[in-house]
Amino acid sequence: MPRTLLKVFSVFIIFLFAGVPLALADEGDELSEIKAEMQRLREMYEEAIERLEDRIEDLEARPAVNQVSQTETPRQPEEEQAPVSTVSAGIAGKSNAFNPLIGIVFNGRYANFKQDPDLYKIPGFPLFGEAGPGPEGFSLGETELNFSANINDLFYASTTIALDASAEGVEVELEEAFIQTLRLPLGLTLKAGRFFAALGYLNENHTHTDNFAIRPLPYQVFLGGENYNDDGIQVAMVLPTTTYIQLGGGIFRGDDFPAGGALNDGAGAFTGFARFGGDFGVSNSWLAGGSYLYAKADGQMFGAPDDVFPDLLSFSGKIELFIAHFKYQWSPQGNIKRRYFTLIGEFMLRKRDGTYNGIAYNGTDSGFYIEGMYKFTPGWRAGYRYSQLNPENSIAASLLPTNLNSLGMTPRTHEFAIDWARNEFSLVRLQFTRDLSSLVPDTRIFLQFIMSIGAHGAHNF
Amino acid sequence: MRMRFLVLIFGFVLAAALPARAALDIFACEPEWGALSRELGGAKVKVRDATSPLQDPHFVTARPSLIAAVRKADIVVCNGADLEIGWLPLLLRKSGNRDVQPGAKGNFLAADFINKLEIPTSVDRALGDIHPQGNPHIVGNPHNISIVAQALSQRFAEIDPENSAYYQARYQAFNDHWQSAIVKWETAAAPLRGLPIVVQHKTWVYLTDWLGLKVVATLEPRPGIPPTTSHLQKVLNEIRDSKPRLILNAAYENSKPSRWLAERTGVPAVTLPYTVGGTKEADDIFQLYEVMVNMLLENLE
Structure with a gap:
């Protein structure tokens, strides 16, 4: 291809050079002079073209990389001054460095349950929305599209759109669409838009980064199975200390579970959080934090009318959620490519004060999970997670026939997962779950793949 | 009572947020850039290496201690050419430190000053972990260090102009020593x-x-x-x-x-x-x- 281009180019050059004397030419012997001149030019250019062609052949014979001759030693920088910002320097590289980083996450699975997942319910904990183990058999989970880039030197923006394919069709969910400041003083950052609120540990992470196929029990019941991602604004401050200290809080619309109904004129939910972290030597890292969510709900509906057990419940009132979390990671020399062990735990306590179906309710329930994940050799990990819920057992007699009745159970699950990753872009997981959260114990098997193309955002610690 | 407590908290936050500048606080992504910063900065800098020499610089956890270190840094000195793509952008964004964001003076990427080798003509992940900007492992050639040293020394002087003469003198001494060392290595x-x-x-x-x-x-x-x-x-x-x-x-x-x-x-x-x-x-x-x-x-x- 370049050779053809070269020929076209050289013909053009010849015309250009030959054209000048041609235009000035008179008749007679001048013509022969010109002809001779043209001949000379043609020979000159043909020679030059031959040389260039030889060089191209030479280069083509080498591997298709940019090689610099080995004798050409100290290379001078092209520019001595500060280089232009590499922007968020993604996989984008050269020509499209100013376009957003684009990434797509694919997520598919095969699931086998002993019990019908449509009948899944946890006594004492009415489930909201799509909480639960998900569909049986082959299914495509959420396909996530992510776009992100620095807007300019002051702002960064990111959006994640989830396409959720189900029997009813493809549902589009705007998981996140936010801007974030980059240049506020004092270690302050401000996020605005819709985003995963800084609550606990898992809430800020996309489900595709989780170590297990579904979220643990406390997330299923207290946060609706995924994330609290409401519309609002959040401010955070990192203190200039050796130990990591981040303090912050947010105000939200109050329209995403556990909030509902966008009360207080659409500013009905508040969060606050504090996080601490550090290292012990080069091989151990830790993170611990506490967070709080205050939300209000207005006529929040649980269960569906077509459920086999008609337990439609409507909650109005206020919800407070207290979360404590920690993470510990051990990795020899901090080299996570080869080996690591992580231990993650979260405890959630929920207080509700309001009415269920118009009947006064005031209760406190809680739950926790703890998980360990061990990367024993490059590419392979194995892990275990235990989750448990502690229900509120004193409820009004008139609510006893509903799913608020815990039946004296302590719901819990044991999950075992083993996964294999070719590199950070592909993961295949096999998971066994012994579920003791429902009236009838269930054994679940998941075979899942999570893969991504395009830019792959860095994961949180 | 409550008011007094709040004032106390605020005072603590403010005191912590406004430290007096002692030395130029440097966050070095890899040990080679940490070492170079120490050579060029001498007594006027305090260097924190983000990775240990036995850590694969492609894969580093964006752990809390690193966010805290970036928060305090006056300058981050990193390799660039996407070597740290999996962790540095996150650290910078989470730190909330405006002085080290991309485009700021406190954001120094060594590979920006080097002509990279192995710049791929096409990028396909089936080919593995390909860096579109070229091979990032520029530390292999000491001539690259000469180029980076000059640029880094200038950057120190820009950020900390009070000590610019000091940085200039250290760079001169380093460079003389370095050039003769290169000749020695090349001969050997x-x-x-x-x-x-x-x-x-x-x-x-x-x-x-x-x-x-x-x-x-x-x-x-x-x-x-x-x-x-x-x-x-x-x-x-x-x-x-x-x-x-x-x-x-x-x-x-x-x-x-x-x-x-x-x-x-x-x-x-x-x-x-x-x-x-x-x-x-x-x-x-x-x-x-x-x-x-x-x-x-x-x-x-």
Whole structure:
């Protein structure tokens, strides 16, 4: 291809050079002079073209990389001054460095349950929305599209759109669409838009980064199975200390579970959080934090009318959620490519004060999970997670026939997962779950793949 | 009571947020840039290395201690060319430190000043961990260090103009010493020119380019993908004719594949420090090249 281009180019050059004397030419012997001149030019250019062609052949014979001759030693920088910002320097590289980083996450699975997942319910904990183990058999989970880039030197923006394919069709969910400041003083950052609120540990992470196929029990019941991602604004401050200290809080619309109904004129939910972290030597890292969510709900509906057990419940009132979390990671020399062990735990306590179906309710329930994940050799990990819920057992007699009745159970699950990753872009997981959260114990098997193309955002610690 | 408590908290936050500048606080992504910063900054800087020499710089957890360190830094000195793509952007964004964001003076990427090798003509992840901006392992060639040192010294002076004369003097002294060291290494390494070698990962292109070593095989089937035994077997068959003299891997890599091949061919496997601190002897930026050149020569017998 370049050779053809070269020929076209050289013909053009010849015309250009030959054209000048041609235009000035008179008749007679001048013509022969010109002809001779043209001949000379043609020979000159043909020679030059031959040389260039030889060089191209030479280069083509080498591997298709940019090689610099080995004798050409100290290379001078092209520019001595500060280089232009590499922007968020993604996989984008050269020509499209100013376009957003684009990434797509694919997520598919095969699931086998002993019990019908449509009948899944946890006594004492009415489930909201799509909480639960998900569909049986082959299914495509959420396909996530992510776009992100620095807007300019002051702002960064990111959006994640989830396409959720189900029997009813493809549902589009705007998981996140936010801007974030980059240049506020004092270690302050401000996020605005819709985003995963800084609550606990898992809430800020996309489900595709989780170590297990579904979220643990406390997330299923207290946060609706995924994330609290409401519309609002959040401010955070990192203190200039050796130990990591981040303090912050947010105000939200109050329209995403556990909030509902966008009360207080659409500013009905508040969060606050504090996080601490550090290292012990080069091989151990830790993170611990506490967070709080205050939300209000207005006529929040649980269960569906077509459920086999008609337990439609409507909650109005206020919800407070207290979360404590920690993470510990051990990795020899901090080299996570080869080996690591992580231990993650979260405890959630929920207080509700309001009415269920118009009947006064005031209760406190809680739950926790703890998980360990061990990367024993490059590419392979194995892990275990235990989750448990502690229900509120004193409820009004008139609510006893509903799913608020815990039946004296302590719901819990044991999950075992083993996964294999070719590199950070592909993961295949096999998971066994012994579920003791429902009236009838269930054994679940998941075979899942999570893969991504395009830019792959860095994961949180 | 409550008011007093709030005032106390506010005071604490303010006191913590406004520290007096003592020395230039440097966050170095890799030990080689930390070491260079120490050479150039001397007593006027305080350097924190984000990674240990035995850590794979492609894969680092954006852990809390690093966010805290970036928050306090006056300048981040990193490799660039996407080597830290998996963790640095997150650290910068989470730190909330405006002085070190991309485009700010406190954001220094060494590879921006270097003409990269192996810039791919097309990028396909089926080819493995390909860096679109070119091979990022620029530390392999000490001439690259000369270029980066000059730019970094200027940057220190821009951020900390009070000490610009100090940085200039340190740079002059460093550069004189460095240029003569390069001549020494190049003279010693002359017998290595044209020598056929095998490398484990494409970590060494700048080193081989500098010393004129000829790479006849790479153990990783694709960059970042660990080799399987069957792939190693294939490499073993392929290199029969080219008779490599050395097998190179970096201290942070798993040396198993290199040792596997060494056992079957009798070709010595050499674990080079790659960065400052990668081996005990390579304890500063001068020793790094000294040790690497010597290790290559010693293993030739």
